[in-house]
Amino acid sequence: MGNPSVSRRRFLVASGGVLAASTLMCGGVTVLGSQMPTIEYVHASCGKEQNMNKVLVAYASKCGSTGEVAQAIGQELCARGASVDVRRIEEVGDVTGYDAFVVGSAIRMGSWLPQAKNFVEIHAARLRTAPTAFFTVHMLNLDDSEASKAARAAYVAPVHAILEPQSEAFFAGKLDLSKMSFLDRMISRMMKARDEDKRDWNAITAWAGQLLPEAA
Numbered sequence: 001m002g003n004p005s006v007s008r009r010r011f012l013v014a015s016g017g018v019l020a021a022s023t024l025m026c027g028g029v030t031v032l033g034s035q036m037p038t039i040e041y042v043h044a045s046c047g048k049e050q051n052m053n054k055v056l057v058a059y060a061s062k063c064g065s066t067g068e069v070a071q072a073i074g075q076e077l078c079a080r081g082a083s084v085d086v087r088r089i090e091e092v093g094d095v096t097g098y099d100a101f102v103v104g105s106a107i108r109m110g111s112w113l114p115q116a117k118n119f120v121e122i123h124a125a126r127l128r129t130a131p132t133a134f135f136t137v138h139m140l141n142l143d144d145s146e147a148s149k150a151a152r153a154a155y156v157a158p159v160h161a162i163l164e165p166q167s168e169a170f171f172a173g174k175l176d177l178s179k180m181s182f183l184d185r186m187i188s189r190m191m192k193a194r195d196e197d198k199r200d201w202n203a204i205t206a207w208a209g210q211l212l213p214e215a216a
């Protein structure tokens, strides 16, 4: 975000203002708010099929940046010998063909996207019996202060209540106002947010690299 000290509370206040505005405009903004620009979500596979453990990297994203993080994780796992599918959570049906799972989500308004939490809930029985890692992509509360650590823990508390992952990481994400819905762009502008890409590809790759003994 433009101002990293901006809290989740300010996000909620900003979104409350936008929602109030949309009500005043008799729902017109609601229609605009649901319109998303076209986004190319990552859908990728790598690694040889034979004699390999198969890893699913499943991600939830609104504007696409979490998919690119998922892709980098998948590429590193493949470079280390795994066979990997990187998929949007919405695309994943059956998970029985996979031996290990990496599940990630962008943060919106202090939470994982609902489809990511639903995925963990629906497939909890399988995920509990296989190596499973979580990653979270976000823009606030990135430092090592106690307040930021507590905020990050709060982001994932609902999903941890379902399942404790064997490994977990939080990564700085990306804001691209041109890829947001009208409503999200309004919220971001009220927050004085600007386009910014804070993704640290070395940190993402390093985390993925140490997953392999557990993940594949």
Ligand SMILES: Cc1cc2nc3c(=O)[nH]c(=O)nc-3n(C[C@H](O)[C@H](O)[C@H](O)COP(=O)(O)O)c2cc1C
Pocket: 008, 011, 060, 061, 062, 063, 064, 065, 066, 067, 106, 107, 108, 109, 110, 111, 137, 138, 139, 140, 141, 172, 173, 174, 175, 176, 180, 184, 187, 188
């Ligand atoms: C409307 C909106 C709300 C957001 N809320 C939060 C938040 O509560 N905490 C946070 O750390 N980041 C927040 N972010 C930042 C996103 O998590 C970050 O930009 C992420 O990279 C977006 O991932 P995506 O491109 O896959 O959708 C928010 C972004 C938007 C546009």
